[in-house]
Amino acid sequence: MYQVFYCLTDQHDWGLVALGGAVCLLASAAAISLFHRARATQGSARLVWLALDAIVSGCGIWATHFIAMLAYGPGAGAAYNIPVTILSLIFAISVTFVGLSIAVSSTRTPWILLGGAIVGGGVAAMHYTGMAALEMPARIGWVSGTVTASILFGIVFGAAAIHVAALRDDLSHALSATGLLTLAIVSHHFTAMGAVELTPDPTLAISGLSIAPATLSLLTASAAAAIIAIALVAAILDRRAKGQLGRQQVVLDTALENMSQGLCMFDRDGKILLFNERYAAMLRRTDMQLSGRRLLDVLREEQARGHWQGDPDQFFAQLVADARDGRTTTTIVSRFGRSIRVVNQPMEGGGWVATFEDITEWLAAQEKISHMARHDALTNLPNRVLFHEQLEQGLRLARPGDQLAVLCLDLDHFKDINDSLGHPIGDALLKEVGRRLAACVGEKDTVARLGGDEFAVVQLGKEEEAAATALAGRLVEVISAPYQIADHQIIIGVSIGISLSPQDGSNPDELLKNADLALYRAKADGRGTYRFFETGMDARAQARRLLEMDLRAALGRNEFEVHYQPIRDVASDRVVAFEALSRWNHPQRGLISPVAFIPLAEETGLIVQLGEQVLRNACADAATWPEEIGVAVNLSPVQFKNPNLVASVTEALAASGLAAERLELEITESVLLQNSEATLAILHELRAQGVRISLDDFGTGYSSLSYLRSFPFDKIKIDRSFVSELSTREDSMAIVRAVTGLGRSLGIATTAEGVENDAQLELLRREGCTQAQGYLFSAPRPASEVVMMLAKPRLRASA
Numbered sequence: 118m119y120q121v122f123y124c125l126t127d128q129h130d131w132g133l134v135a136l137g138g139a140v141c142l143l144a145s146a147a148a149i150s151l152f153h154r155a156r157a158t159q160g161s162a163r164l165v166w167l168a169l170d171a172i173v174s175g176c177g178i179w180a181t182h183f184i185a186m187l188a189y190g191p192g193a194g195a196a197y198n199i200p201v202t203i204l205s206l207i208f209a210i211s212v213t214f215v216g217l218s219i220a221v222s223s224t225r226t227p228w229i230l231l232g233g234a235i236v237g238g239g240v241a242a243m244h245y246t247g248m249a250a251l252e253m254p255a256r257i258g259w260v261s262g263t264v265t266a267s268i269l270f271g272i273v274f275g276a277a278a279i280h281v282a283a284l285r286d287d288l289s290h291a292l293s294a295t296g297l298l299t300l301a302i303v304s305h306h307f308t309a310m311g312a313v314e315l316t317p318d319p320t321l322a323i324s325g326l327s328i329a330p331a332t333l334s335l336l337t338a339s340a341a342a343a344i345i346a347i348a349l350v351a352a353i354l355d356r357r358a359k360g361q362l363g364r365q366q367v368v369l370d371t372a373l374e375n376m377s378q379g380l381c382m383f384d385r386d387g388k389i390l391l392f393n394e395r396y397a398a399m400l401r402r403t404d405m406q407l408s409g410r411r412l413l414d415v416l417r418e419e420q421a422r423g424h425w426q427g428d429p430d431q432f433f434a435q436l437v438a439d440a441r442d443g444r445t446t447t448t449i450v451s452r453f454g455r456s457i458r459v460v461n462q463p464m465e466g467g468g469w470v471a472t473f474e475d476i477t478e479w480l481a482a483q484e485k486i487s488h489m490a491r492h493d494a495l496t497n498l499p500n501r502v503l504f505h506e507q508l509e510q511g512l513r514l515a516r517p518g519d520q521l522a523v524l525c526l527d528l529d530h531f532k533d534i535n536d537s538l539g540h541p542i543g544d545a546l547l548k549e550v551g552r553r554l555a556a557c558v559g560e561k562d563t564v565a566r567l568g569g570d571e572f573a574v575v576q577l578g579k580e581e582e583a584a585a586t587a588l589a590g591r592l593v594e595v596i597s598a599p600y601q602i603a604d605h606q607i608i609i610g611v612s613i614g615i616s617l618s619p620q621d622g623s624n625p626d627e628l629l630k631n632a633d634l635a636l637y638r639a640k641a642d643g644r645g646t647y648r649f650f651e652t653g654m655d656a657r658a659q660a661r662r663l664l665e666m667d668l669r670a671a672l673g674r675n676e677f678e679v680h681y682q683p684i685r686d687v688a689s690d691r692v693v694a695f696e697a698l699s700r701w702n703h704p705q706r707g708l709i710s711p712v713a714f715i716p717l718a719e720e721t722g723l724i725v726q727l728g729e730q731v732l733r734n735a736c737a738d739a740a741t742w743p744e745e746i747g748v749a750v751n752l753s754p755v756q757f758k759n760p761n762l763v764a765s766v767t768e769a770l771a772a773s774g775l776a777a778e779r780l781e782l783e784i785t786e787s788v789l790l791q792n793s794e795a796t797l798a799i800l801h802e803l804r805a806q807g808v809r810i811s812l813d814d815f816g817t818g819y820s821s822l823s824y825l826r827s828f829p830f831d832k833i834k835i836d837r838s839f840v841s842e843l844s845t846r847e848d849s850m851a852i853v854r855a856v857t858g859l860g861r862s863l864g865i866a867t868t869a870e871g872v873e874n875d876a877q878l879e880l881l882r883r884e885g886c887t888q889a890q891g892y893l894f895s896a897p898r899p900a901s902e903v904v905m906m907l908a909k910p911r912l913r914a915s916a
């Protein structure tokens with residue numbers, strides 16, 4: 118150690134030592150920076166950086182050595198043998214190249230240390246070759262222990278320098294590695310110089326191929342400094358560029374890893390260039406080597422694991438061919454229970470980018486939306502849109518000889534259920550109806566809810582008329598069976614209209630329209646039944662539509678007038694009341710019977726307005742009659758659904774000044790059939806005002822005696838169908854006798870309608886009927902003739 122210290126302090130020029138140290142430090146910094154560049158690159162770029170690094174390191178070591186030798190000052194007459202000097206440079210560069218190559222190529226510490234040690238060995242190789250180039254009149258001897266120490270210093274610090282550099286590419290590691298490499302070179306050089314023992318020998322001559330130390334040192338120092346500076350600038354510029362690239366890479370990586378889609382990039386041979394984690398996770402390839410691997414090999418491995426079905430070679434060949442031909446493909450594949458949309462987009466210059474999107478939830482949502490657009494939310498049956506489509510499809514696929522039936526169904530008086538029991542019960546009923554319908558039809562048939570209480574069925578077959586008849590009969594029966602919903606037992610009927618293809622139409626609209634016309638007929642024929650479409654229904658429907666328009670207009674134009682028919686007391690043979698019967702005084706068609714417009718007015722709800730008009734006029738007219746004469750006004754069941762009924766009666770009485778006791782309201786049994794509790798409440802309210810209530814058309818409907826118990830009617834009116842057959846049918850006579858007997862025992866008046874002759878009147882008198890009404894006395898006449906009807910007992914002679 119003393120030897121080395123003595124050598125350094127006493128045998129060296131400190132200025133030149135500092136210059137050598139500076140060159141050494143610069144060279145080391147450049148070497149470490151280039152080492153990092155080499156590690157950051159691959160292939161030929163790495164080789165270029167390695168070569169540059171070896172040149173810079175070798176030149177640095179070489180220049181340091183010769184500058185330090187100038188500082189050592191071997192004395193006058195000394196020179197360097199040029200070939201050996203060049204050889205020392207070659208050694209420095211080549212050995213360093215070997216060491217750096219080993220250290221750059223591996224990530225394992227032992228290899229990196231070995232590489233660094235070789236670099237340190239390169240320092241020693243250069244030094245001792247350089248010393249061998251020294252020619253002077255003295256013999257050089259070596260202290261072997263110090264020589265060994267010098268070599269060890271070079272190796273150990275060299276290994277440490279490269280190890281630290283390999284740990285991380287940042288400033289602190291670069292500075293530490295630079296310091297260690299400088300230490301490796303400097304410590305080796307000065308230790309080795311401490312091992313030198315010079316013995317003067319004037320016989321030793323300088324060869325011709327030599328160069329003076331000062332010249333060599335200056336030359337090497339300036340050449341080395343230039344090379345090192347250029348390399349350092351190159352390394353810094355490259356680092357900067359790489360840094361920018363690195364930052365871009367970070368941005369790209371962040372974007373890739375935060376994509377909701379999986380992404381994988383392939384080269385023209387189908388080798389994976391890049392992929393994100395979402396890709397690996399989506400295809401469950403996280404535990405596989407993917408980078409740089411051919412997709413074909415990945416698929417084969419997956420197939421071997423049982424994760425992939427199909428022919429990998431064929432699949433892969435198709436992908437490569439699509440990319441080569443510039444075809445973008447989009448497919449939806451099913452992987453591990455998920456639906457994945459794969460888009461393969463060819464890249465310029467070959468290869469392709471594949472994106473993978475998990476669309477399982479999206480598909481489910483789409484399916485739900487499309488289901489909702491084509492199905493009824495309440496019953497989950499196809500809606501009008503889907504029904505139309507299926508009908509269209511059925512017609513398209515029908516073969517010669519096939520028939521198709523369209524059944525349009527409408528629940529009878531469903532609105533009453535909704536109004537009286539509330540919408541939740543109505544909804545539950547519709548659901549149950551839908552369920553019963555679906556259970557009735559065949560597999561190929563379609564049941565749909567078209568809206569509200571309208572349903573429809575498409576039936577396919579050969580003998581459709583017979584099959585549709587059977588199905589319609591079954592549906593009427595099944596739908597009419599009682600329903601138990603919440604605490605309510607509900608009975609509801611259904612009307613059905615049927616059209617057949619091809620005879621009733623060849624397209625969905627025509628068939629639906631004709632089935633609808635047939636449905637209208639089924640309703641007009643009393644509901645709870647089915648009807649097939651017949652030619653002419655259309656014309657009737659058209660006529661009905663015109664009548665409806667006319668009816669509305671007539672109400673506005675006050676075209677309705679009231680006629681009165683006398684009701685006579687049988688015992689006294691005196692008129693006791695008049696029944697108010699409306700007539701439509703049509704400007705073109707003349708007087709129209711109520712039979713022609715009352716049912717339509719009821720269906721359209723116009724009866725409410727019409728009934729109020731009749732009531733007002735009847736009360737006003739009756740108020741002008743003698744006080745003992747009453748007036749009877751018919752009330753339709755529809756009017757009982759109007760919450761203003763009681764108020765309109767009160768108003769009519771108040772406006773006319775007619776005593777309530779003179780007003781008689783005639784209702785039929787059908788009024789009591791609908792929501793009887795509410796109806797009874799209205800009747801009681803009216804009764805409380807003093808108005809009398811009579812039960813009209815008794816015997817024609819359900820004729821349940823319980824109706825007579827449910828409300829204390831003032832009068833029972835025997836329907837004219839019994840009166841007209843009194844003399845010809847025993848049973849009619851029996852019914853009249855029963856009703857009059859019933860009235861007597863209940864203390865209620867009985868009025869026989871439609872009395873047309875004296876024989877009928879005589880029989881009724883004998884049976885104890887209290888009142889009679891009919892053409893025998895007078896047909897209904899305008900109000901202006903009431904006075905005349907009161908004066909004359911009969912307007913017509915008995916037949």
Ligand SMILES: Nc1nc2c(ncn2[C@@H]2O[C@H](COP(=O)(O)O[C@H]3[C@@H](O)[C@H](n4cnc5c(=O)[nH]c(N)nc54)O[C@@H]3COP(=O)(O)O)[C@@H](O)[C@H]2O)c(=O)[nH]1
Nearest residue numbers: 698699710711712715731751752753871872873890891892
């Ligand atoms: N809700 C309302 N209904 C009304 C109103 N005006 C009439 N009507 C109902 O229309 C039906 C037909 O009435 P109309 O054509 O007036 O027939 C009545 C009489 O003309 C007829 N009648 C009377 N006597 C005889 C007879 O001897 N022979 C015979 N063939 N027909 C006769 O009977 C009808 C009266 O019936 P009713 O009401 O049952 O007492 C009819 O149902 C009317 O109720 C109205 O304003 N509102």
